[in-house]
Amino acid sequence: MNFYVTFLFNNTTSTIPDEIGHLYNLKKLIMEKNELRGSIPLTIFNISSLEMLYMSDNMLEGPLARDVGNFTMLNVLDLSMNNLTGFWILLLLLSLLNFASVIPDEVGNLQGLAKLSLYLNNFNGSIPIGIFNISTLVIISLTDNRSDNLPSTIDHGLPNVEGIFLGSIPESLGNLRLLEVLNLYGNSFTSALSVITPLANCKHLRSLILSLNIVNAMLPKSIGNLSSLQMLSAVGCNLKGNVPSEIGNLRNLSYLDLEDNDLTGIVPTTISPLKNLQWLSLGANRISGRFPIVLCELSNLGMLNLSQNQMWGSIPSCLENKTSLWELYLDSNNFTASIPSSLWNLQGILKLNLSSNLFNGSLPQEIGNLKAAILLDLSRNHISGIIPSTTGGLQKLIQLSLAYNRIEGSIPETFGELINLESLDLS
Template structure:
């Protein structure tokens, strides 16, 4: 038995020695680590580094301490063979953290396996996009956006037959990046995402025909391109063909007027459409649009010269068949009463009607979660219907003409067994009297803004019941007395947006986390949430503007969507 065991052990030892020797021979010199990048590719990257100016260390690791393995350099990724496959060289021009050069170095053509190239946000000083970019045949992702290019987009980009995402957007319209012929796009048969924002396309003909040549296209962004309706109205268009892959279209800031072309009918999977800053002032344009985009769930029509007549339905059932969940109509000319076509859109979850001229009551829309009615002409606080909007989570009614006392459920019994409100903005109105104690019943509130009104009297103790409150602004009112003890017990301020620190302790009735100093100032020291880092700030505010001015000055504002 012992001899058998010894025999097997000798055989196993021999096999292990053989495998180690084989690995040594295959990988060379006993180096079992990932192969370093080829010399040609390393030199190409160093050539690019020497062709640009950068003062913030973006490329500081390239060639540092004679490191010959470019796969270990920052912003460089290699495949298992050691070949460079992606370069993440995005700059941040707004933060002055970017690369500067008079042109793009041709060294990229030596990176034969390069699949991902991002040069966005840099400054190539109004140079043209180089023609040789069309020779980097392995590219699947190319981002040259906001990089200071001008002139014509080279048609050679159409040679990148493996490309799946292309972004050549300009940062500014006056960068004068343009093209009069985009037939080259038809060579990008695998393209899924295309963005040409602020590229001058006003001379392009039959844009719609080109779209039919890219069967995989799902996201199209052509904002601020000087486009007009005729460019989407090819006479030779085969209306029976579908653009079934397109899900996201942004055509904002162009010169579309009146009725949209039937091209959108062929986008049978379209879910997102942005037509901001176009002109749809012709009667029934809105209804016509709804007929064309039955599957769209998010629609942006801000600043489109839409008036009441555009929202007067010819077919009263049209809005009931709409699938739109998020609708943005801010900055139009809608006035008076709430349009019935919107009330009947039962699919709506969020609705932005800010910057119009509404002056009537806000109807109850049971499925709606977010409503922005700021900057309208609403006058009566009861027309807002806070105590009837049981399902709303966000209600923004700032910058209206609301006046008089707020009416709470103590005098007008709430119709809601439980109110869902999380965000309530009533700032910049003319509301007066006391802040209703009934606000303390909105127990789901995360943010409450009552600033810039004419509220008087004490701060309600009931606000301390808002156990989830993260942001409170009651600045610029005429409130009196000290800050209630109950507000000092709200620990959500600490864990989320702001943290109060004691400065002075002059009155035992003042809560530990916020203090009145004499009769002239309230001093707050707090943490301001700034993306992923904290900034300490100290503010002094007049005592008749108790508790909250610091929120206004901090600049913190949760976006509507």
């Protein structure tokens, strides 16, 4: 028989009575979204039968007692959105509170736990080793803290882990054979790339997130060994050198984001086999050369960002066949010649930014084909002539900029039909 008590969305402004600890057979206790004040009574930790405890979104305060380790049957503990000074949990999620406390060793007693997140706090000291003996854990997140010293044997007690979000990198990560997600986002270590080679043993790895770690190194060739990878994000890592040609081995890749680094050279031609790629961002680097024609071979590409690089030459007409594109950013390069007529045939494009280049020539009437566009930025080029009247047919446009060109003549009367326009710049 299941015993549970629910107080949800009430305005109970009192404290939690000590007598609640007498409900020895209780399995589920829900007291969310009230205005409960004071501390959590110690007697509540006597209810060893509890499997779920929800007390989020109240005004509880004070430390969370080490007696939390008594909840050996607990699957879910949610004390989020309170003023506790120890930690708070949602499926043992201890995030976004900026607490400066250590993690009690007794958390390791929660042997039924499936998800553990301690991210975005100021926990210091070592992570209790008992946590890594919770064999039921499937997801563990420890990013953005000051706690460190993860055990080198992290793989021994976590046979079922599928997602791990870490703030430091033990070499034994490669032994987590069921690992699907590894998120190292937003830390301060410089060795993030060292994890790549051992991860070749993780045959189920789908997502690798290295973003916002300053590594000052080249992306290793061993990245090509992660054959199951579907998502690779390394934004703002100060990556050096070329994009390795081995990236073309990642045939399952659908998301590749290497934006805001110090990458040089050209886009490797080996990228052409990535037929599943839908998102490619190489913006804000120092990549040079002509527009890579091999990108036209990526049949599922929806978002392409090559902005803020050092690319030059004309845009190839093969883009006409990229009907899958919904966003295209080529701004802040040195592209020349006229804008190819093929671009005006991308009828499904939502955002097109060609600003800050050296494009010349005039705008054709075919600009009116971009019926789905919500952003069109052609500013800071050498475009001349008049504004085509068909521009007024782009009724979904929210932002339009033709500023700092050599355009002349009057503003078409059809601009009155741009009913969704929020920003217009014709400077």
